[in-house]
Structures are given as structure tokens and as C-alpha cells.
Amino acid sequence: MSEPGTRLGGLTLCAIGVVMTGIPLVIGFGGPVTAISSLTSQTIGAPGGPGFAAGVGELVTQLYAVVGRPALVVFGVAFALTGGAKLRGNTLSARFSALVPVLAAGIVALSFGPAGLLSLTTRAIPPTVQSAVATVVVGSVVIPLVLASLQEDTLVLIVASTLLLAAGAVAPSSPVSLIVGTACGAGVVVTLWNLDTNTWQP
16 A cells, blocks of 8 residues: 555646646647737737737747647656556556557647547648647657666567657658657656656666
8 A cells, every 4th residue: 555645746746747738638739829829919028019029929839839738748648647656556667658658649639629630631730730749759758768778678668669760750850849859758757757766766
């Protein structure tokens, strides 16, 4: 049976993870993002005139779509799974961490909604969407890859390596998604290395 402190820490990580993954589900690639962009354009001071404010708003939107959204998904799923393991009094195993890419991909799919998913099948996928999806896949695969290396789980290591190579192959020509995704995954590893020492530190 898990210790009270472990259960509390697990519950906290789960709560943080749920909130982080919930934000991308509420704020999608369209609609609410456009509203945020418009609000930002109206409220930020415009030293260079209205065009400057509009540009800042567009920059915020793009940063959220390309960096913020994938980071929330990767961190949120990893935190939730780690918290779930701690609630059961266990450490996160390499094989359980292999669910991170699966759940992260599911969160991305859900964030589009039925109408959004249907529209993606009938028209070209915007580059921003391609980058965000590739970033989520790369970032989420880093976690089981590192954990499998630490726990010497050959099967998970092979599967994670294959997924990472596949994500790199289908990613847009720009290296941004690969760089940001790797940074997100590394950020999760560093964070959990300090928060969940029993799992990550050999």
C-alpha cells in the first residue's frame, strides 16, 4: 500500500496533468485561438500602430500552436501517468510509459473535434497543424525512450526508437517540430528526474 505522502504526490501530479491536457482540448487550433489572437491585438500597446499589435497577436497564436500546445500535451500526459503510478504505490515502468505517445496522440485527435477531424480529411493539413502533431509525437516518444534505457527494457527501447524515427520521417521539412519536440520530452525527463527520483534516477 502506498504511503500517504506518495499518494498525495501522485494525486497532485495527476491533477496537474489533467489540467494541462485539458487546456489544449478547450483551446483548439481554430475558433478560441482566433479569439485569443484578437483579444491580444486589442490589448497590447502598439508602438508601431495597429499592424504591430496584429502581428504580436498572430505571433502569440503561432507560439501557442507550435510550442505551447504540444508542451501542454506532452507534460500533461506524462504527469498524469506518473501520478497514477504513484497513487498505486508503484514507480512508472518503461512499458507503462509507452502509453504516453498513445494518449498524447489521442489528446491531439480529440482537440480537433469531429468537425475538425473531418475537415482534415477533405483538405490539405495546414503546416502549423503538421508541426504541432509532429512535435507532440517526438516529445512524447522521448519519455519511454529514456526510461527504457534506464530500466534496460529492450522491447520498449526498440518500439520507441522506431516511433521516433517514423516521426522524424513524416515531420515537416522545417526542423522546428523536431527541435521543440525533443526539448519538450527532455523537459519532462528533467522535471520528473527531480520530482520522481525513485523512477528516474538510477
